Every structure is written in structure tokens, then in C-alpha cells.
Amino acid sequence: MTVTDLAGLFEYARSRTQQLIDAVASLPDPQQALGWRPGPGRAHVAWQLMHLGATDDRHLNVRMKGREAHSPDLVRRFAGGSTPDDDIPPLADIVKYVTDRRADMLAHLRSLTDADLKGKPNDAAPMVYEEWFRLLAWHEGHHHGQAHITLNLYRATQTAPVAKPGQ
Numbered sequence: 001m002t003v004t005d006l007a008g009l010f011e012y013a014r015s016r017t018q019q020l021i022d023a024v025a026s027l028p029d030p031q032q033a034l035g036w037r038p039g040p041g042r043a044h045v046a047w048q049l050m051h052l053g054a055t056d057d058r059h060l061n062v063r064m065k066g067r068e069a070h071s072p073d074l075v076r077r078f079a080g081g082s083t084p085d086d087d088i089p090p091l092a093d094i095v096k097y098v099t100d101r102r103a104d105m106l107a108h109l110r111s112l113t114d115a116d117l118k119g120k121p122n123d124a125a126p127m128v129y130e131e132w133f134r135l136l137a138w139h140e141g142h143h144h145g146q147a148h149i150t151l152n153l154y155r156a157t158q159t160a161p162v163a164k165p166g167q
Contacts, residue, residue: 002114006133007106013140014102017052020045020147025091035088036154045154047084048147049094052140054078056101059136060108064121070101109133 024045027033034046043051054075061069069075074097077085089097117130125132 001117001130001134003109003112003117006117006130006137007109009134009137010102010106010109010140013137013144017049017098017140017144017147020144020151021049021091021095023151030091031088033151033154034091034094035086036150036157037084038150038153041084043084043146043150044088045147045150046088046094047078047082048143048150049098050074050078050089051080051082051143053094053098053101054082055080055136055139056098056105059132060101060105063125064108064132066122066124070104071097105136 024030024033034049035044037044054069054071054077057069057071058075058079061067062075076082077087112129117133118128120128127135
């Protein structure tokens, strides 16, 4: 796999997530949709989307580059192992965070050569670049799916039941 191939995977995955973001934006109350939970303690759409940005932030800055996250508070709130809270960021903030963090990740990926993909970014890295980028592309699809089903469940709660004939 090449740098170009991996960048294409990232761009495709994000295009699908952008379609979901556009669907949320088209709703009568996007903020309500972002914060709706399918059950007590379950993650809302906003958490799923912010988790994508926080994952890019933490993996690129902390784990690959060995420095502080771009947005440490957002990584704390939305990276793996965090508990979804009720402070729902506005859609514009979500879009900015996930877009900016993905742009950083793609810039780093494109700074590498195809040969670099076979090596680790540092001695503490758990895997070589190629595997890491593949995992992150899959990760987006996984959380996009969770956000998608949550959005569909939310939409189902917003429609009036259809009366059956004779009722």
C-alpha cells in the first residue's frame, strides 16, 4: 500500500462521515440530534464525531510525534475510554475540530515516503505506519456506523406513529 492509497482511504471514509454531518445539519434541530442518546449512558452522535477528531489528535500528536495533543481537553473528553457527557459542542465546532485534525493527519501522512510506511514513527510506537493508518481508516468507518445508527434511531423518535386502519 502506498501513501496515496492510504490518503485515499482517509478521504473516502471522511466523505461518508461528511454525508452524515450534512444529514444532521439538515434536521430541524441539529443540536438536539447531536445530543440524543439511544439509551442511558450511551454515546450520542456528537461524541462519535468528536471521537474521530480526538483520535486523530491523540494518535498523530501524542503517539506518533511524541508531543502534547493539539486540544488536550477535547482528547480527554472524547478519546478512547472517555465517558460521553452532556456538554454537546455546536455542530460548527465539531466540523472544525474533525476537519482540522484530519487535515493535520493527512499532511503528516503525505510527508512520508512509501518506504516510511514500513517503519515505526518512534521506538515506543505499537505498530508500523502502514498498519496504523489502516487501523485509523477502519476506526472512522466503525464510529461512522455507530453515529449513523444513532442518528437513525433519533429520527425514528421524531416521527409520529402511523395509525393502522380501523384504529
